Amino acid sequence: MALLQIAEPGQSTVPHEHRLAAGIDLGTTNSLIASVQSGTASTLSDHQGGDILPSIVSYQEDSILVGEAAKSLSVSDASNTIVSAKRLIGRSLSDIQSKYPSLPYQFCGGENYPEILTRQGKINPVEVSAEILKNLNQRAEKALGGDLTGVVVTVPAHFDDAQRQSTKDAAKLAGVNVLRLLNEPTAAAVAYGLDSGQEGVIAIYDLGGGTFDISILRLNRGVFEVLATGGDAALGGDDFDVAVAEYLADQVGLSRPISPSLERQLMQQGCYAKEQLTTQASVEIELALDNQQQHTINLTKETFDCLVASLVKKTLRACRRSLKDAGITAQEVIEVVMVGGSTRVPLVRSEVETFFNQKPLTSIDPDKVVAIGAAIQADILAGNKPDSEMLLLDVTPLSLGLETMGGLVEKVIPRNTTIPVAKAQEFTTFKDGQTAMAVHVLQGERELVDHCRSLARFELRGIPAMTAGAAHIRVTFKVDADGLLSVSAMEKSTGVESSIEVKPSFGLDDGKIATMLKDSMSHAKADIDARMLKEQQVEAARVIESIQAAMLQDSHLLVVDEVSNIEQAIKFLADRSQSEDADAIEAAIKRLDKATEIFAERRMDSSISKALSGQSVDKL
Amino acid sequence: MNYFQLFGIELSFDVDLSQLSQTYQTLQKAVHPDKFAHASAQEQLLAVQKSAQINDGYQTLKQPLERAKYLLTLRGVVLPDEQQSFSDNSFLMRQMELRERLAEIRFSDDIDSALADAQKVLTQEYQVHFEQMRAQINANNADENAKASENLRKLTFYHKLNIEVERLEESLFDD
Numbered sequence: 001m002a003l004l005q006i007a008e009p010g011q012s013t014v015p016h017e018h019r020l021a022a023g024i025d026l027g028t029t030n031s032l033i034a035s036v037q038s039g040t041a042s043t044l045s046d047h048q049g050g051d052i053l054p055s056i057v058s059y060q061e062d063s064i065l066v067g068e069a070a071k072s073l074s075v076s077d078a079s080n081t082i083v084s085a086k087r088l089i090g091r092s093l094s095d096i097q098s099k100y101p102s103l104p105y106q107f108c109g110g111e112n113y114p115e116i117l118t119r120q121g122k123i124n125p126v127e128v129s130a131e132i133l134k135n136l137n138q139r140a141e142k143a144l145g146g147d148l149t150g151v152v153v154t155v156p157a158h159f160d161d162a163q164r165q166s167t168k169d170a171a172k173l174a175g176v177n178v179l180r181l182l183n184e185p186t187a188a189a190v191a192y193g194l195d196s197g198q199e200g201v202i203a204i205y206d207l208g209g210g211t212f213d214i215s216i217l218r219l220n221r222g223v224f225e226v227l228a229t230g231g232d233a234a235l236g237g238d239d240f241d242v243a244v245a246e247y248l249a250d251q252v253g254l255s256r257p258i259s260p261s262l263e264r265q266l267m268q269q270g271c272y273a274k275e276q277l278t279t280q281a282s283v284e285i286e287l288a289l290d291n292q293q294q295h296t297i298n299l300t301k302e303t304f305d306c307l308v309a310s311l312v313k314k315t316l317r318a319c320r321r322s323l324k325d326a327g328i329t330a331q332e333v334i335e336v337v338m339v340g341g342s343t344r345v346p347l348v349r350s351e352v353e354t355f356f357n358q359k360p361l362t363s364i365d366p367d368k369v370v371a372i373g374a375a376i377q378a379d380i381l382a383g384n385k386p387d388s389e390m391l392l393l394d395v396t397p398l399s400l401g402l403e404t405m406g407g408l409v410e411k412v413i414p415r416n417t418t419i420p421v422a423k424a425q426e427f428t429t430f431k432d433g434q435t436a437m438a439v440h441v442l443q444g445e446r447e448l449v450d451h452c453r454s455l456a457r458f459e460l461r462g463i464p465a466m467t468a469g470a471a472h473i474r475v476t477f478k479v480d481a482d483g484l485l486s487v488s489a490m491e492k493s494t495g496v497e498s499s500i501e502v503k504p505s506f507g508l509d510d511g512k513i514a515t516m517l518k519d520s521m522s523h524a525k526a527d528i529d530a531r532m533l534k535e536q537q538v539e540a541a542r543v544i545e546s547i548q549a550a551m552l553q554d555s556h557l558l559v560v561d562e563v564s565n566i567e568q569a570i571k572f573l574a575d576r577s578q579s580e581d582a583d584a585i586e587a588a589i590k591r592l593d594k595a596t597e598i599f600a601e602r603r604m605d606s607s608i609s610k611a612l613s614g615q616s617v618d619k620l
Numbered sequence: 621m622n623y624f625q626l627f628g629i630e631l632s633f634d635v636d637l638s639q640l641s642q643t644y645q646t647l648q649k650a651v652h653p654d655k656f657a658h659a660s661a662q663e664q665l666l667a668v669q670k671s672a673q674i675n676d677g678y679q680t681l682k683q684p685l686e687r688a689k690y691l692l693t694l695r696g697v698v699l700p701d702e703q704q705s706f707s708d709n710s711f712l713m714r715q716m717e718l719r720e721r722l723a724e725i726r727f728s729d730d731i732d733s734a735l736a737d738a739q740k741v742l743t744q745e746y747q748v749h750f751e752q753m754r755a756q757i758n759a760n761n762a763d764e765n766a767k768a769s770e771n772l773r774k775l776t777f778y779h780k781l782n783i784e785v786e787r788l789e790e791s792l793f794d795d
Contacts (some may be wrong), residue, residue, distance in 0.1 A: 091733040149656075216737070223645045306762035381657035391649050417679075420653060480668055481653040524621050546659045593662045600662045604651060606669055612628045612643070 014539050019149040021382035022140045023187070023374025026129060026153055026167065028086040028210030028236060029341065031055045031369060032137040034375035035144060035149075036384070041191070041375040042499040043368050044143040052367065053139075055209075057082050057131045059118040066135040075268065078104040078260040080118045084238060085128035086376040087171070087210045088114070090163035099234055104260030124269070129170035137176050150179035152378040154370050156211035157183035158231040158397045160443050161485045163453050163604055168482065175531075178277060179381040181482040184208070185215035186394055187373030188339040201227070201332050205324075205352055205360065206339035206370075211238040214319045216333070222389035227326035227418045228320045231399050235311065237274065237342030243271035252287060252295045259290050277301045278344045305347045312351050319355060336360040341367050388438065393418055396479055398453075403440035405430060412477045415445065418503045419483055424476040427485045433465040437473055441487050515561055529582070536585040540577035543589055544570055546598055550603060557602040569595035622694060623677035633757045635681055644678040664689055684750070685779060688757060688772050696763045700773060708770075715777055718742070722784055731792060739785055746778040 022035040023045070030052045034043045034334075043051040058070035059411060065073065074081045075542050082105070088096055093114040108122055108218035109115035115122040122360075133153070142149055155167050164181055171178045185204035193202075199219050206213040213231040217224055240577040256264075269285050276283040282300040289295065297591040302330070323330060336352065336358045342351065364372065380388050395418050401411040412425050429437065437460045446453030463471050475489045547570060555563060576588040625632045626641050648671060649655070680686045706712055720763060722740055728734040749771050750782040756768035 002673045180654070220645065223649070381654060383658035389649070391652055391654065393648060399749045421675055422672045542658070543660050585690050592658060596660060600660070600666050603663070604666050607650040608647060608670070611646045
């Protein structure tokens with residue numbers, strides 16, 4: 001028998017090239033992209049040397065401007081220049097209009113599919129985010145000198161399923177491969193955690209432009225275990241700006257409606273005042289009204305603090321609740337990390353310091369820390385650090401449940417459950433002879449359906465007629481590592497199975513994404529075919545590489561026949577991937593997947609028992 | 621493979637929680653989908669399944685009432701469902717008393733101490749039933765298993781009362 005090979009400690013058994021990967025902080029106000037190069041994570045700059053890309057997209061006659069170029073048009077061309085699209089993504093029209101009544105856009109499209117009317121036609125918030133992602137992706141490919149294997153895109157921990165799904169759709173639309181959606185506070189913890197190598201419980205206070213997150217994590221031997229997360233998907237620095245803008249409008253006696261550009265001006269001056277008051281005691285604000293009148297208003301730090309005090313208090317309430325969910329007291333927290341540009345506001349810092357009774361950490365630039373953490377995770381997920389001990393265990397931010405009789409919500413997966421998770425619950429029929437059942441999936445903490453976010457509705461049909469209460473409908477909720485939900489239902493008492501997979505009814509469905517992708521290609525069919533072919537070829541190469549690596553490591557788990565079977569399937573795929581037929585390559589990938597099914601299972605089981613035995617050796 | 625086997629621990633109600641947490645992290649390091657981000661679709665799917673299973677196992681073994689329920693079910697004890705009527709009348713009376721007590725906290729002169737007192741009573745009574753259940757489960761025979769499942773049901777009532785106290789606290793102090 002041949003001797004088994006063992007590699008030197010710390011070295012991978014399979015030599016591989018460094019894969020290009022990046023982390024993207026897709027922010028409400030600003031976006032950044034970062035990457036790990038020669039062991040260090042840093043943000044990537046554009047050709048002008050700046051690393052911060054304003055999250056603004058302007059739709060001009062014959063061009064789409066992104067970033068600074070778009071920002072300069074945000075007052076003069078407000079209705080065609082989309083600012084803070086992240087606040088709109090994955091939301092319903094009525095939700096947007098009730099939360100942000102004074103946006104300078106003309107909305108159109110349906111309740112579940114809101115669009116903004118620009119001079120380039122109807123634009124969905126997902127498309128706006130896609131433009132930002134495209135821009136950052138191009139920047140990274142230029143800076144790193146090649147196509148990216150994939151990216152990690154960060155989202156607020158408090159984002160619900162529709163918002164996460166829409167963010168992933170935006171990446172798809174931008175042609176970016178998402179390795180993982182990562183929660184922003186968790187990304188920040190990674191950026192800090194690797195530096196200090198600390199063990200214990202930490203709190204991440206993340207106040208961005210439009211969102212607030214608080215996450216409580218336990219750090220232990222490279223594992224970042226999120227114990228609880230909370231926050232508000234519609235509370236951020238923008239709201240501070242709004243508070244100041246309202247104050248200004250009040251001071252000069254403005255009554256709405258006012259022009260979109262004055263609306264934008266008020267917001268910009270609100271933001272300017274907020275920024276100035278981080279270092280000054282007072283600020284002079286200039287306003288030019290629609291009737292050309294000029295006003296100068298003085299705003300002191302004291303007045304500003306009063307204007308935003310209730311917002312800051314709201315964040316502390318979320319902190320208290322998350323600590324409770326985590327079963328941790330404020331005293332047990334050994335470190336508090338500040339993330340997001342809005343934590344520069346002195347009142348925020350002092351209130352957080354009082355709440356946790358310690359000075360919060362701000363050593364990494366709060367604007368960059370999320371992108372840096374995402375880059376570190378991207379580097380690991382791309383496979384550049386096979387021996388990394390780091391592991392992130394994240395949670396669902398909001399409870400997931402179903403509507404039951406009387407408009408009540410039955411929770412299936414409570415908030416702060418570690419993901420991935422699969423949970424099933426059984427329901428029964430209400431009436432004799434009932435043959436169909438409406439399944440309504442909801443997300444939120446409240447007990448009434450009307451107070452929760454409706455994610456999807458579907459019907460389970462073909463239930464055999466039985467007396468009320470006799471049928472057993474098993475509904476299964478699955479949340480994957482990206483925090484995305486899928487739901488299936490089946491009637492099991494008679495053995496009749498009928499199940500359905502759902503996607504959130506908000507935002508874009510797969511058909512729409514495909515259409516949009518097609519629309520964005522200049523030479524339609526030929527372009528799409530070329531892209532599909534390339535995607536399948538890349539995928540084929542990736543699959544072959546990973547299976548060969550697995551065989552090299554674990555072929556002892558297979559008998560001779562099985563080995564030759566897999567080798568055949570590999571060869572078949574390798575041959576096919578030389579062809580020009582995307583479908584044939586896809587089929588060959590599926591065939592290889594099938595051939596390796598048992599191998600994959602045995603590898604998984606063997607790694608579990610190896611992990612357990614390794615641990616008992618540690619104990620000795 | 622049951623959850624005790626999955627975590628490589630003895631089939632017993634008494635679990636070393638810090639050891640359990642270490643094992644949990646070790647297992648997740650082996651199977652978490654992040655470790656398979658570059659693997660085949662086949663392995664990625666399996667990783668999600670295994671990882672979800674380990675998460676569920678951890679939650680089941682970590683929480684004492686869930687653990688009791690799981691262990692009794694493994695022993696073939698059929699647990700009564702929630703709708704089934706309760707035979708212990710004095711227990712039901714006690715539950716109603718406690719419920720009334722919680723409802724009155726909102727109107728008491730010193731809300732803080734009324735809340736603290738109620739919590740203390742709940743904890744004490746919970747502990748009594750919990751220790752009984754623990755001994756019954758550890759005795760491990762048909763008779764004691766049945767008694768344990770009865771106690772488990774009572775503990776579930778206390779668990780629900782505790783959730784109500786938390787809700788009450790939130791509504792009282794979240795201005």
